[in-house]
Amino acid sequence: MRPVIIDGARIFDGTSTTGPGRVEFADGVITRVVTHPTPGAPAPAGAIDGTGMTLLPGLIDAHTHVFGAESNLELALAFGVTTELDMFMGPPEETRALCELAAGRPDLADLRSAGLLASAPEGHPAVTMPGLPTVAGPGDADAFVADRQAEGAHFIKIMVDDGVNHGMSLPALDRATVTALADAARRRGLLSVAHVSAMWSARLALDSGVDVLTHLPLEAVVDEEFVRRAAEDGRVVIPTLAILELSAVRTGPGVNVARSLAEDPRIAGHLPPDAHAAITEGGEGLCVEHPSPEHRFGHALSSVARLHRAGVPVLAGTDANHRPGRACPVVHGASLHAELTLLVEAGLTPEQALAAATSAPAAYFGLTDRGVIAPGRRADLLLVAGDPTKDITATRAIEGIWRGGVRFDREAYRKRTAS
Incomplete structure (x- = not known):
């Protein structure tokens, strides 16, 4: 196959940026x-002219829920x-089938999944999902992890949540059980990821040795002792800003970044109608159903800033869980793209935010074939107009997308999903 050449674009390789260069x-x-x-020197014949543009590794969303919907992977x-x-x-059989389908379809985002998560009997979300396997205590942990690994799970998700943010008071996994799950995952070569819903659950997950914490408390800022221990213990955080x-309640000046996507022509023009309506009016699937004044978004921003300053790796993940219906x-x-903007608002530089959505999740989740622009890596690439290392919103000005070296026809997608 004749090589594809992108010439003249600045290159963000996953960690740093160089001036105009060439990628083949x-x-x-x-x-x-x-x-x-x-x-x-003249550009090679047939090269794509990237003058004034930036070439990035394909973005990695480190926290989503696909719900088996192929359309979500195409939208991504x-x-x-x-x-x-x-x-x-x-x-599990549908999860494995979708992962296998995505692996061979360059018109879909690639997919890795935790499969079924660990939660307490009659806890969240097991109480509303009859048949979901649960973990009654430490003695059940190894079998649970073994079953998930046999089903093809790429990592283990642990729910540390008592349902309070959803108007319920439910049993939650205790420290001994979460510790046993994290240990069982580690023995089997799998990362453990804990959903935390509040300060108590974040501390419990930290005490239990879980590898990755996802979400952050909204009722308070994590304290310096928490930050110190997270850094010393090598924990990773996916804040899902x-x-x-x-x-949560957002105070002070500024617009809601996530909602404002629907007003940005760089984004809105390629949103299917159901996704556009969800951004502007939707209210399902949020972390807190009825936020109180103590649930402040500023707490999460300040927590990210503290963790980042201490050297705790912060990964870009959205908790995207929209689907048609x-x-x-x-x-x-x-x-x-909203997550990247919010990470910068929290104190990361644009380059650090870009790394949080490329090289960092690839490194921590063992995706050694992607996340950086280097010979031998997958040609998962994103070409954008402008310089997102100076203005992070330039990632929205998409000029070209390649997955596994195959260019995604964005215009055909727009026309097909417009109605």
Whole structure:
């Protein structure tokens, strides 16, 4: 196959940015990266002119819920998200089938999934999902993890939630059980990811040795002791700011970033009608159903700032859980661009935010073939107008998307989903 050449674009390679350069790829793999081309040398024949643009690795959303909907993976790819990490999906045979389908379909975002999550009997969400396997105590942990691994789970999701944010008071997994789950996952070579719903659950997950915490408390800022321990213990955080912003009181100046996506022509023009309506009016699937004054988005922003300053890795994940018929305002693909904006608002530099959506999730979730622009890596690439290392919203000005070296036809997608 004749190689594809993108010439003249600045290159963000997953960690740092170089001036105008050249990237070549063939058969789905990056073959050459030239970061300092000879001044005045003509572009190779047939090269894509990237002058004034930036080439990035394909984006990775580190926290989504696909719900088995192939359309969600297509929507994700339409906004440059080439890989999604799904945090709960079932039944297992359908999850495995969708992962296998996505692996071979360059018109869909690639997919990794936790499969079925661990929760307490009669807890959240088991109380509303009869048949969902639960973990009654530490003695059940190893069998639960073994079953998920046999079903093809790529990591283990643990629900540390008492349902209070959803108007319920339910049993929750205790520290001994969460510790046993994290230990069982570690023995089997799997990452453990804990859903935390409040300060008590964040502390419990930290005490239990879980590898990754997803979400952050909204009722308070994590304290310095929590931050110190998270840094010393090598924990990773996926704050999911896009959904927390919609689940809490936002004070002070500024617009709601997640809702404002529907007003940005760089985004709105490629949203299917159901996704556009969900962003503007939807209210399903949020972390807190009826936020109180203590649930402040500023708490989450301040927590991210503290964790980041202490060196705790922060990954970009949205908790996207929209699907046709479920009007969650955090939609696949588009919402990751809001997440990037919010990470910068929390204190990350634009380059650090871009790394949080590319090289960092690839590294921590073992996706060693992607997340950076380098020879031998997958040609999952995103070409955007402007410079997102200076203005993070430039990631929304998409000029080209390649998944496994195959260009996604964004205009055809727009026309097909417009009605």
